[in-house]
Amino acid sequence: MAAAEEADSIGQVRVCLCVLCGLPAAGKTTLARTILRGTAQHEWRSTVVCYDDLIPDHAFQSRGMEEQTHTEWKLHRQAVLQCIEQFLKNCDVSTDLPVSCKINCTAWERCIQDLLEPQSDNAPLIxxxxxxxxxxxxxxEVxxxxxxxxxxxxxxYxxxxxxxxxxxxxxxxxxxxxxxILDMSKRLEAPNPQKxxxxxxSITLNTTDHFSDSDxxxxxxxxxxALTNPLSPVEDHTEQKMADRLKCATSVVHQADQACRRLISExxxxxxxxxxPPGQMRSLAAQLNESKAKFLHDLRTQFLQDVHLTDEDVDVDxxxxxxxxxxxxDKKDILLRAMSDYT
Structure with missing residues (x-):
């Protein structure tokens, strides 16, 4: 209900959030400028939310290329979405931004200035x-x-x-x-609707050459x-979320169990x-199975406790x-100890 009320506060204006993703220098900014001309012809209000302009340089320098953690860089990224959310609620450039929002406010004001032009109050926002x-x-997150x-x-993409x-x-x-760029190319995961x-x-454009009119x-x-088919709002179904996490955990643990059995056999x-000797073999088998049981228990607990996890969000393999x-x-350590003891 709360989500529905917030959605109503935005009004009847159609809005689209379009993610432009790809390696640095892949042509995202050039494409964005071209799209702006196209949206103007449709009389849509549009703007480019350029993260490089909004997020301070020091945040990019401190990000490293580690897995996503609650670093200063990630907080700045979330702040950009907070700004978009605040604007959608108020549609006013003068709206106070969240205290924790440490982005370039001047750049943000430039970013949304075109959205405030009196073209039409009902014109779609891009x-x-x-x-x-x-x-x-x-x-x-978007x-x-x-x-x-x-x-x-x-x-x-x-x-x-x-x-x-x-x-x-x-x-x-x-x-x-x-x-x-090299490191990012190794980590980049393109949109994958199958997974x-x-x-x-989502669509993919090959931007090694210039953009075509068809692109x-x-x-x-x-x-x-996207404007014609907006997403459905989130509904808080706690039981369903738990069921999704349980399904995901069961799938991961089952496959991990099969892999552990193979490793123990090897x-x-x-x-x-x-x-x-036979006596040592029995002891080794007991230690390996005990280690497997603890490992699978911990793995299952980890997945069940992750409140953001659903089977759609996880690459199980x-x-x-x-x-x-x-x-x-752990298996290698146990085996090495057993063989060292025998030797």
Missing amino acids: FLLDDNFYYPSMRY YQLARKYSLGFCQV LHCDLESCTSRNQSRSKPIPAEV NSWETN IQKVMELLSS AMKTARENQV RAVKTAIHVFDS
């Missing part, structure tokens, strides 16, 4: 979010905001080869280190579709080949592989 968005979790207020949501991005970057007035159902409304047409059709085979590394390390 926010073009210009950032790398290399992790799905970054894009999912999706959550769109769903909270029943907004349109879509994604445009700009696919450009590493060599072209690196070359373009060097011609910039303020190029970023080449190693940052993440919430990424269904721009595809983007305009995507925006129009360890026992290695022990036999090294002629470990990847989660299993990551978890199994932990057990495999």
